[in-house]
Amino acid sequence: MFHDSVLTAALTERLTHRAHINNMVGGSYRILETKEWIEQSNLLRLTFQRYTVKSLFYLSLL
Template sequence: MVGADVTIIDELGYIPYHQRAAELLFQFFSTRYERGSMIITSNREFSRWVEVFHDEQMTAALLDRVTHKAHIIPMNGESYRLKETYSK
């Protein structure tokens, strides 16, 4: 099986997942763990991911996997989209 070198998950947690979808995403991350690179973007702090996945134990296990050996780059600032809107 040929896998992707990098998997990109954009805006994780923008909307909460149904329980089954959260479980499937957890399984995907677990399968991908230490087998390939991932880039994950999210507007939510890690402490709020349980709101997305609805299960504290699963969320803790997920965060354990995605943060292990990770480079976490917190970014704060103005929205570039909003900035473009006002500059017109």
């Protein structure tokens, strides 16, 4: 992001001078929610495809 390493080090030092760093252990809620969202999307897609195929089959019988 910054092309000058001295400027980057100075900015980082200024930002973190009085900061408290918390080391967090455990799973990420963002990753968990994303996995659940992907699974739901796949289930919805499969359900939609199944009903679409059934609808086309029943329409072909008419």
